Amino acid sequence: MAHVVESKKACTVNPLKMSQPLGAAYAFMGLDSCMPVMHGSQGCTSFGLVLLVRHFKEAIPLQTTAMNEVTTILGGYENIEKALLNIRQRAKPRLIAICSTGLTETKGDDVDGYLALVRQRQPSLDDTALVYVSTPDYVGAFEDGFGRAVTGIIQALVEPVSSDDGFCPVERVEDQINLLPGGHLTPGDIEELKEIIAAFGLRAVVLPDVSGSLDGHIPPDWRGTTLGGTTVEAIRGMGRSIATLAIGEQMRAAGATLSERTGVPLHLFDRLTGLACNDRLLSTLSQLSGRPVPEKYRHQRSQLLDAMLDGHFYTGKLKVAIGAEPDLLHAAGSLLHEMGAELVSCVTTTQSPVLAQLPVDQVLIGDLEDLEAAAQGADLLITHSHGRQAAERLGKPLLRLGFPIFDRIGNAHRVMVGYRGTRQFIFEVANLVLEHLPHAGPDHWPLPEAAQRVAQPAAVPLPWPVREPASTDGVAP
Structure with missing residues (x-):
């Protein structure tokens, strides 16, 4: 079980984490006919907008309530009302989703109360769904904001089917x-x-x-x-x-x-x-x-097993330093460990129960400076594009992973899930090792014990009964 510790530095030197409001805004991007809004200053929104545009290379709809010194002190009701009316008139969204920022959270704006008052005063917004999520950017990180946004959407929009006596009958x-x-x-x-x-x-x-x-x-x-x-x-x-x-x-x-x-x-x-x-x-x-x-998918599973056999020669005993959000760190780090790699440094952005499952002694909640300091003995660095300077200083290859990645294209189409995505990730790591670490390979690294277990077909049986498909198109009836 990994021990999670927090960096005690007085400031962040080279940031690894992205903020909660940015994570919430990204979640709102997955709703149809939606206009995400950050309740804060124009600078807060502009910073997040630049990161999203550079990562996806797409036009990003993101608005702001444009708070300034005076409105921050007096309260943001008028700014919210004005923003909602302008957005409704110009963009005509089906949904307007608002997330807070550190500025308005520090002031203590009662946004839920503001929205209730807007509903009473502005009937023109009756056909527009409104969602508000509290996401202060001085705590938490990107995935916290994303999770809070999804929870807020469910609370605001999903029709409940429960009552005091239990769940009402509903047609599934x-x-x-x-x-x-x-x-x-x-x-x-x-x-x-x-x-x-x-x-x-x-x-x-x-x-x-x-x-x-x-x-x-x-x-x-x-x-x-x-x-x-x-x-x-x-x-x-x-x-x-x-x-x-x-x-x-x-x-x-x-x-x-x-x-x-x-x-x-x-x-x-x-x-x-x-x-x-x-x-x-x-x-x-x-x-x-x-x-x-x-x-x-039976065939894709077999292909993944073959990819694990092919790739373990280059991942076995590979020393890896990873800096990523907790869930991404867990996904990438656990697979690499299963492929025989050694995690010499794991740096993340926020607390999460999943961190304790990582196959490493310690996980540090810190920044990219912490990752760089702990990666002296690593063979490979894995983090987002802000880690490229650290990789250059260390002379280590960098596998770009996470958000943001602004010096590569095609980030939206990268796949790491399923048998096919796992296979592709293994190939990506192995090919990077082949390119930058010519000493690595079967002639130099012995077969790790974990990879030996993978090499035995009896150790990885099918988890479901083997049945012949009833159709020739590969999809069972």
């Missing part, structure tokens, strides 16, 4: 499940999960679905709001699903809130990068749908 949609992906998953990851779920004859209501809004497509017409994502109507009907799949520890609270409001059973997956975790996912989907696992 037998082929509908809810998917709550964490903020560490890319649009490509979510698209992969939707495809896996659809292969079992199930339909996923994804909250939030950035695969529909930030997947890099060119829309037929221009809109001032988000393009694609989950509709308000779909969110309201999440209580009729037969199950909820939550991906990442950051989604535990959102999944529990949804279950409490609707009675929909929750299945939490702390990661989907690896072999056993994806075995569990497909077994769960098979049980929910009553269908056998499609042949295509």
Whole structure:
């Protein structure tokens, strides 16, 4: 079990973490016809907007209440009212989602009360859904804000089916499940999960679905709001699903809130990068749908095993230093450990129960300076683009992972989940080792014990009964 400690430095030297409001704004990007708003100064919003634009290389709809010195002291009601009316008139969104910043949280603005008053005074907003989430940026980090936003959306929009006597009778949609992906998953990851779920004859209501809004497509017409994502109507009907799949520890609270409001059973997956975790996912989907696992995923599992055999020569005894958000750190670090790598340094941004599961003695909540100091003996650094200078100073190869990545393109389409995504991540690490560490390989590093176990087919049996598919297209009936 890893011991989690916090850096005692007086200040952050080279930031690793992104703020809560930015995480919340990213979650709001996965809602259809939505206008995200940061309740704070223009500078707060501009900073987050630049990071999102540089990472996704897309136009990002993000507005601000433009607080200044006077309005901060007197209160932000007028700024919020003016912002809501302007957005409603110009962009005509279906939903306006507001997150707070450190400025307005320090002042103590009662935004929930402001919105109730706006509803009374401005009937023109009756056809617009409003969501508010408290996300002070002086505590927590990106994934905290993302999780809070999803929980807030559920509380504001999902229709409850419970009463004082228990859960009211509700007609379930037998082929509908809810998917709550964490903020560490890319649009490509979510698209992969939707495809896996659809292969079992199930339909996923994804909250939030950035695969529909930030997947890099060119829309037929221009809109001032988000393009694609989950509709308000779909969110309201999440209580009729037969199950909820939550991906990442950051989604535990959102999944529990949804279950409490609707009675929909929750299945939490702390990661989907690896072999056993994806075995569990497909077994769960098979049980929910009553269908056998499609042949295509049996084949992808076999391909992943072969990739693990091929890649372990380059990951075995590889010394890795990782700096990332907790759920992403857990996903990448656990897989690398299973592939025989040694985690010499793990630096993260915020507290999370999942950190204790990491195969390392200590996890530090710190910054990139802490990562650089602890990575002297590492062979490979893994973090986002702000770690590139540290990698250059150390003379170590850098695998860019997380948010933001602004010196590479295609970030929205990167896939690390499922058998296919896990396989691709293994190849990406192994190829980086081949390019920058020519001394690595089977001629120099002995086969690690973990990799020896992988090499034995009997150690990795299929977790489900072997059944022949009833159709030739690879999808069982």
